[in-house]
Amino acid sequence: MTIRHKPNPQIPASFQRFYLSFQAQKDGYLQGYRPFIGLDGCHLKSPYEGILLCSIAIDANCGVYLITLGVVETESLDSWRWFLEFLYRHVGVYESREVCFMTDCQKGTIPTLAEVWPNYNSRFCGRHILQNMMSRFKVDYLTIQFWHAANSSNLPEFLEAMEAIKATSEAAHLYLTRIPLESWTIHKFDTICKTDHNTNSVVEAFNSWLNKFRTLPMLTLMEKVRQKIMK
Known part of the structure; x- marks a missing residue:
């Protein structure tokens, strides 16, 4: 986890972004999953709003596997760059294969991938x-x-x-x-990635899986995600 200290102590602290991935998720992807990652964002429904970003892999049976999860204030070039930089530092630097990314052409995903991920190709939903x-x-x-x-x-x-x-x-x-x-x-x-997926259905399946939790406060939401991943 990275904590950014506010530059001015006179300014009230406020939540901006959150990035979550457990070591087991990282190890699982690197040791047993295809080099295929779906990217997407969906709106949170709590009073605090925000966007939930996620990266999803698939196993040999095309099962959905969460690699990382993030919450940002809005979906933009800057927020996607922030998320994808963390994703690359988390798993990309250890990945020797060419990774295929599936996107909906969200704001900033393709330009940012070109900046932060040296060895990739992309598909559009x-x-x-x-x-x-x-x-x-x-x-x-x-x-x-x-x-x-x-x-x-x-x-x-x-x-x-x-x-x-x-x-x-x-x-x-x-x-x-x-x-x-x-x-x-x-x-x-x-x-290379051995899958003919031409839609972003794996990410949409995950978003549907989390749908009933998207109204919860931030920490409660993340705790529910942790519990579901553990199960």
């Missing part, structure tokens, strides 16, 4: 890409074609799905081609 495409081009009927393209395990299937999208909406097709293929379609994924 397919549901997030689809939602942006649908809201921008009003093409709800392209959902099936999009998932055909995203889930294609080989190039011919992918090209066929993309042609179907282009025939329906050239604008949507152009939008997808501008997103790096290795970040959203399975046939272009790296082969």
Whole structure:
């Protein structure tokens, strides 16, 4: 834990950020989990508000595994940099593999990863890409074609799905081609982390797991997290 002393003793102390990860979580990830980490943030529902940030790994059976947890005042470039710097110091410096990060393109995640994590690649959540495409081009009927393209395990299937999208909406097709293929379609994924996840469902599952505790005060919330991890 890092404690930042307030620079002016005349200013009342106030809570800003909190970072939590036990040694067992670190050891478990480094010794037995895939080099795949999902990142996400969700709003706390207590009177004090704030954002809960987390990093989630998966095991050989695709089970959800919490590596680190943090609470910040808002989701921003600065708060993500703070969180990811701690994550790198906690597990990244011991990680010799290339790590794949799954994100929803949150504020600051990709630029910060480029700064603090030397050996990584990234994927974008397919549901997030689809939602942006649908809201921008009003093409709800392209959902099936999009998932055909995203889930294609080989190039011919992918090209066929993309042609179907282009025939329906050239604008949507152009939008997808501008997103790096290795970040959203399975046939272009790296082969190091051994998983074809193309959504951030592992993090959403964790957020759902914690949902009933998000109204609690900060220390009570963290104690509930500790108890659930122990179980």
